[in-house]
Amino acid sequence: MSGKLKESVSALIDDEASEIEVHRLLRNLDSEQDLKKTFFIYQQIRSVLRNPSDKVQRIPGVDQQMKLFQRISDAIDDEETFTIDSPTHRNWLKPVAGLAVAATLLMTVGIVFNNETGPLPDSISTNTPTIAQNVDTQPVEPEPELRELDEEKQKLLREYLNKHDRMTRLKGNTHLVNYPPGQ
Amino acid sequence: MKNFYLGTIGALLLSLGAGVCHADDATQWLDRMGVALHEQDYQGTFIYMRGSQFETIQVTHQFKDGRELERLVYQNGEEREIVRRDNELVCYHPDPHNADFDHNLPLGPFSTAFNDNLATSQDLYRFSLHGKERIAGRTAVKLKITPRHDNRFGYRLWLDEETGLLLQSQLVDRNRVLELFQFSSIQIGQPIDTAMLNSSFGDTAAVHQLSPVITEVAEQQSSRPVWRVSWLPDGFKPMYSRQSNLLHFTDGLATLSVFVEQTGTASLPDMTTSHGATTVITRRLKNAQGQITVVGEVPVNMARRVAESVEPALF
Numbered sequence: 001m002s003g004k005l006k007e008s009v010s011a012l013i014d015d016e017a018s019e020i021e022v023h024r025l026l027r028n029l030d031s032e033q034d035l036k037k038t039f040f041i042y043q044q045i046r047s048v049l050r051n052p053s054d055k056v057q058r059i060p061g062v063d064q065q066m067k068l069f070q071r072i073s074d075a076i077d078d079e080e081t082f083t084i085d086s087p088t089h090r091n092w093l094k095p096v097a098g099l100a101v102a103a104t105l106l107m108t109v110g111i112v113f114n115n116e117t118g119p120l121p122d123s124i125s126t127n128t129p130t131i132a133q134n135v136d137t138q139p140v141e142p143e144p145e146l147r148e149l150d151e152e153k154q155k156l157l158r159e160y161l162n163k164h165d166r167m168t169r170l171k172g173n174t175h176l177v178n179y180p181p182g183q
Numbered sequence: 184m185k186n187f188y189l190g191t192i193g194a195l196l197l198s199l200g201a202g203v204c205h206a207d208d209a210t211q212w213l214d215r216m217g218v219a220l221h222e223q224d225y226q227g228t229f230i231y232m233r234g235s236q237f238e239t240i241q242v243t244h245q246f247k248d249g250r251e252l253e254r255l256v257y258q259n260g261e262e263r264e265i266v267r268r269d270n271e272l273v274c275y276h277p278d279p280h281n282a283d284f285d286h287n288l289p290l291g292p293f294s295t296a297f298n299d300n301l302a303t304s305q306d307l308y309r310f311s312l313h314g315k316e317r318i319a320g321r322t323a324v325k326l327k328i329t330p331r332h333d334n335r336f337g338y339r340l341w342l343d344e345e346t347g348l349l350l351q352s353q354l355v356d357r358n359r360v361l362e363l364f365q366f367s368s369i370q371i372g373q374p375i376d377t378a379m380l381n382s383s384f385g386d387t388a389a390v391h392q393l394s395p396v397i398t399e400v401a402e403q404q405s406s407r408p409v410w411r412v413s414w415l416p417d418g419f420k421p422m423y424s425r426q427s428n429l430l431h432f433t434d435g436l437a438t439l440s441v442f443v444e445q446t447g448t449a450s451l452p453d454m455t456t457s458h459g460a461t462t463v464i465t466r467r468l469k470n471a472q473g474q475i476t477v478v479g480e481v482p483v484n485m486a487r488r489v490a491e492s493v494e495p496a497l498f
Contacts (some may be wrong), residue, residue, distance in 0.1 A: 020483055153451055167429075167431050
């Protein structure tokens with residue numbers, strides 16, 4: 001599992017994941033067992049951080065959470081699927097619904113335990129900017145979407161980015177015009 | 184008791200007044216930054232991080248006789264230098280046989296048009312000052328630009344207290360930093376050696392122009408786009424572009440480019456990706472052969488709506 005995916009999991013748990021990151025996670029969730037484990041470990045760390053230390057922690061272990069996730073996923077798979085006009089909707093709706101239900105249930109479990117052990121400590125914040133994670137020592141990998149493109153298409157995409165950069169950053173290239181976009 | 188109420192009301196009015204001054208002060212600092220970006224002489228090294236791209240760049244900037252002269256020396260990866268004379272950009276590579284012209288072009292976080300367009304963005308962003316911090320050994324004033332709506336990103340700027348020059352900036356989505364620009368060392372106002380503004384690679388260097396030459400402007404200035412965007416986020420206005428297949432928009436801070444390629448088949452698959460704060464979306468044209476590519480510093484859902492609204496313009 002790449003550092004990028006780990007970073008996305010962290011962002012998801014902190015409610016800071018972008019739409020692209022959520023899609024990327026969903027795409028990799030089925031194929032990468034480590035990703036699920038990381039998700040549950042991060043979830044567990046977050047729960048531990050948010051629980052006062054003077055009470056016994058009753059957060060389910062990663063294995064238990066994996067089993068619970070699997071049972072929920074199996075149950076969703078067994079559900080009768082409604083017919084949707086667009087086949088592309090069906091492709092992503094199921095894992096989204098599965099993850100949403102599983103996450104909701106896990107969050108509910110977390111909330112139950114949180115309620116048992118008292119309010120959240122003020123001194124711990126998990127909502128810090130994730131800049132430090134971006135500047136890690138791992139080799140830099142291209143975005144997964146870019147990696148799927150062949151060399152020629154990557155070049156084309158970079159050309160668009162560079163053209164946009166030049167348009168944006170050079171005053172002589174741009175000035176406001178008075179015709180509205182509709183004309 | 185009456186004095187207490189009067190005092191309270193007075194304090195309230197003063198605090199409201201202070202809030203307004205706060206915003207005014209922030210915009211004055213932005214004005215100073217705009218001038219400093221063009222007119223300050225400085226030499227230093229900055230880092231620029233965007234997505235997985237991390238660059239360390241040495242910069243020398245001079246404003247002389249009304250002209251901006253600048254040289255950027257890339258410290259990582261393939262050796263290359265960019266020399267700027269106002270809006271003309273030229274890239275130099277030391278080895279003409281092994282030069283990779285297909286590289287990214289990180290020029291820094293802000294457009295030189297930043298200050299000119301800022302007035303249009305007051306309704307879309309809140310500007311506020313947040314004390315002082317130390318950046319690259321200098322005292323900096325911290326300024327926040329917060330979007331009033333969820334459909335765009337925010338900025339945090341650190342401006343040199345003495346000159347207003349931008350020393351550090353972060354482009355943020357809520358609390359998450361998407362792009363980072365920061366001077367690690369800088370000297371401001373020192374005399375600049377002219378040799379520092381020319382390429383050091385000599386006559387054998389491979390040279391390529393990065394900006395279109397001026398004559399192209401005259402030829403194409405009257406061209407209007409043959410495509411239009413029927414939906415834009417609030418506050419985005421069209422900007423002049425030299426090419427009829429390129430539409431460019433700004434709200435004063437964020438920018439959006441829409442490229443329309445009418446080739447036989449789409450060159451890229453339909454895709455959505457991001458590079459730091461820059462979203463890229465490609466879509467096949469509706470009812471025509473070709474492809475739309477939307478590139479901009481806006482959230483994905485905004486870029487997607489823009490891409491879906493592209494249609495032929497009828498004059």
